[in-house]
Amino acid sequence: MMDRIIFENVSKFYGEVLGVNRISLTIPPGITTLVGPNGSGKTTLMNLMTGLVQPSSGHISVMGLSPGNATEFFLNVGYCTQFDSFPRGITGWQFIFDSLMLHGMSKSEASRLTRESLERVQLGDAAERRIAGYSKGMRQKTRLAQAIAHHPRVLVLDEPLNGLDPMARAESIALFEELGRQGMHLLISSHILDEVDRISDRVVLITGGYLIAEGNIQEVRQEVREKPMQVLIRCDHPELLASKMFAINHCVEARLHADGKGVFLRTGDIGQFYSTLNCIAAEGLVKIEAVAPADDDVNAIYQYLIGPDGSAL
Amino acid sequence: MPPAPTYLRKHLAQQPWGLWWTQAWRLTGMEVRRNLFSWRASWIYFLAFIPAVIICIHLVVDPHLPSLMSEDTNVLAGIVQFYYIRLGVFFGCLGIFSRLIRGEMIERSLHFYLLSPVRREVLLLGKFAAGSISALLLFGTAISADFALIYVGFGAAGRDYVLHGPGLGQWEAYLAIIVLACLGYGAVFLLLSMMFRNPTPAALLVWGWEAINPILPSLLQRFSVVFYLHHLMPVSVAAEGLFALLTVQTEPVSGRASTLGLLLLIGVVLFYSCYRMRTLEIRYTSE
Numbered sequence: 001m002m003d004r005i006i007f008e009n010v011s012k013f014y015g016e017v018l019g020v021n022r023i024s025l026t027i028p029p030g031i032t033t034l035v036g037p038n039g040s041g042k043t044t045l046m047n048l049m050t051g052l053v054q055p056s057s058g059h060i061s062v063m064g065l066s067p068g069n070a071t072e073f074f075l076n077v078g079y080c081t082q083f084d085s086f087p088r089g090i091t092g093w094q095f096i097f098d099s100l101m102l103h104g105m106s107k108s109e110a111s112r113l114t115r116e117s118l119e120r121v122q123l124g125d126a127a128e129r130r131i132a133g134y135s136k137g138m139r140q141k142t143r144l145a146q147a148i149a150h151h152p153r154v155l156v157l158d159e160p161l162n163g164l165d166p167m168a169r170a171e172s173i174a175l176f177e178e179l180g181r182q183g184m185h186l187l188i189s190s191h192i193l194d195e196v197d198r199i200s201d202r203v204v205l206i207t208g209g210y211l212i213a214e215g216n217i218q219e220v221r222q223e224v225r226e227k228p229m230q231v232l233i234r235c236d237h238p239e240l241l242a243s244k245m246f247a248i249n250h251c252v253e254a255r256l257h258a259d260g261k262g263v264f265l266r267t268g269d270i271g272q273f274y275s276t277l278n279c280i281a282a283e284g285l286v287k288i289e290a291v292a293p294a295d296d297d298v299n300a301i302y303q304y305l306i307g308p309d310g311s312a313l
Numbered sequence: 314m315p316p317a318p319t320y321l322r323k324h325l326a327q328q329p330w331g332l333w334w335t336q337a338w339r340l341t342g343m344e345v346r347r348n349l350f351s352w353r354a355s356w357i358y359f360l361a362f363i364p365a366v367i368i369c370i371h372l373v374v375d376p377h378l379p380s381l382m383s384e385d386t387n388v389l390a391g392i393v394q395f396y397y398i399r400l401g402v403f404f405g406c407l408g409i410f411s412r413l414i415r416g417e418m419i420e421r422s423l424h425f426y427l428l429s430p431v432r433r434e435v436l437l438l439g440k441f442a443a444g445s446i447s448a449l450l451l452f453g454t455a456i457s458a459d460f461a462l463i464y465v466g467f468g469a470a471g472r473d474y475v476l477h478g479p480g481l482g483q484w485e486a487y488l489a490i491i492v493l494a495c496l497g498y499g500a501v502f503l504l505l506s507m508m509f510r511n512p513t514p515a516a517l518l519v520w521g522w523e524a525i526n527p528i529l530p531s532l533l534q535r536f537s538v539v540f541y542l543h544h545l546m547p548v549s550v551a552a553e554g555l556f557a558l559l560t561v562q563t564e565p566v567s568g569r570a571s572t573l574g575l576l577l578l579i580g581v582v583l584f585y586s587c588y589r590m591r592t593l594e595i596r597y598t599s600e
Binding site: 050054073088098099102146 | 332336347422425427429431595596
């Protein structure tokens with residue numbers, strides 16, 4: 001269990017306000033996405049993990065380390081927080097260089113790692129400018145560069161895509177994928193689910209301070225098997241297919257695709273749905289080009305389990 | 314199971330003291346840079362050097378007869394005792410030391426330190442060292458400038474007083490007083506800034522306590538920075554008027570006892586500050 005992040009019955013109360021309640025969670029290596037509405041406890045969970053707040057009860061271990069032992073812990077963990085603030089009057093370079101110097105490394109090593117991390121987030125050209133003059137996206141990148149500069153084994157990212165333009169977002173996601181491939185342990189919280197979903201190995205859903213579900217996306221989807229599933233069928237006669245499928249009573253919703261060359265069908269019995277679809281295909285009345293689950297992603301699961309307004313079901 | 318002292322010795326020997334020293338040294342350098350080279354520190358420069366400016370004007374305008382030297386010596390003692398200790402160093406240290414933790418919480422940048430591989434006790438002591446060095450550089454330079462400006466006007470007589478008379482000893486004593494004042498007030502304000510969201514009201518209470526120190530019972534007088542510094546003054550400036558009537562005369566305390574007493578007070582306050590630092594939480598929304 002030395003390669004896991006472990007929460008054992010962790011609770012955090014801010015006075016009488018609940019932060020998180022009795023969270024027990026084991027996160028294996030890979031990219032894990034933390035999903036939940038605002039105020040659900042995502043940041044609290046990350047702050048607990050890194051010792052910025054202390055648990056009211058329970059125990060947390062990150063790769064066998066505790067934030068109480070800061071010297072060893074933060075050599076292995078990098079945390080890119082949501083706080084959009086920096087020490088006054090310093091440049092991007094100075095900010096990262098100073099933080100690396102606190103690791104106890106030599107000046108030349110700190111310089112090398114500073115340059116490397118700034119180039120990784122495409123900020124090399126702005127390194128000597130004061131952070132106060134950076135755009136929001138640049139400040140976000142600076143925080144990310146600082147979190148990865150010392151090559152941590154665990155990287156915690158709180159809303160890392162906030163404030164980034166589409167290009168920078170794509171670059172960041174590519175960077176996360178690369179870091180994941182390199183064996184880094186990434187824990188990401190994000191509201192931009194569609195993009196993070198693509199690279200996540202696992203998802204953790206929380207709302208109101210409670211853990212709702214966890215596992216890989218398919219596993220979590222299994223947990224809500226009783227909820228109707230949505231399937232996209234690309235075919236030449238989507239209206240005909242929809243009418244035929246609707247004749248079956250477990251098909252509860254049909255919606256034409258915007259391009260008119262497919263239909264989204266929602267069903268309460270996916271097994272029977274596929275066998276019926278096979279029969280229709282065999283009849284030859286509808287030429288089916290592709291069939292794909294339309295809600296086997298974090299976003300759909302989020303909608304099912306947490307609801308569009310963030311209230312848990 | 315080895316006996317406790319052996320275990321403790323072994324445990325202490327295993328700690329990365331070299332790394333902690335390097336981290337504390339670097340942290341101190343960064344913090345001193347931020348304390349001294351910032352526009353926001355300009356009012357502390359003003360507090361430190363305003364007496365030097367006034368003495369400078371006095372140097373230019375007033376005649377400096379050798380017979381007036383003892384009067385000016387008393388004036389300098391008064392400046393140290395009543396201005397620097399009770400106002401300049403007090404509020405200067407309040408500005409410097411309350412910025413170290415609370416200021417960073419207000420600016421929402423303290424978490425960068427707490428997320429670095431620096432033990433929190435090392436962080437606190439590094440910041441305290443940085444605050445102390447900043448305050449000492451400012452007020453030590455200021456008091457040296459005051460001293461030089463007071464005696465330079467007396468020419469050869471002044472030079473003789475400083476180099477062959479009691480002058481140099483007095484200057485050393487003033488510097489020692491400033492060192493202890495900065496450390497003492499610094500430790501207190503660092504702790505207050507961790508205990509209170511706004512440490513200024515608490516600091517004003519401390520200021521009031523220090524101001525009424527001479528009229529407190531002798532036992533209570535000992536819980537004060539001013540009490541120990543008063544006994545280290547090379548030139549005593551007596552209280553006058555109604556204040557003199559209310560002053561409680563305590564037994565004279567030796568310089569060594571005063572220094573040790575104050576260092577003990579600083580040690581206790583820093584020890585408790587380390588404990589507070591260990592359990593400090595980052596909740597900027599409540600700032």
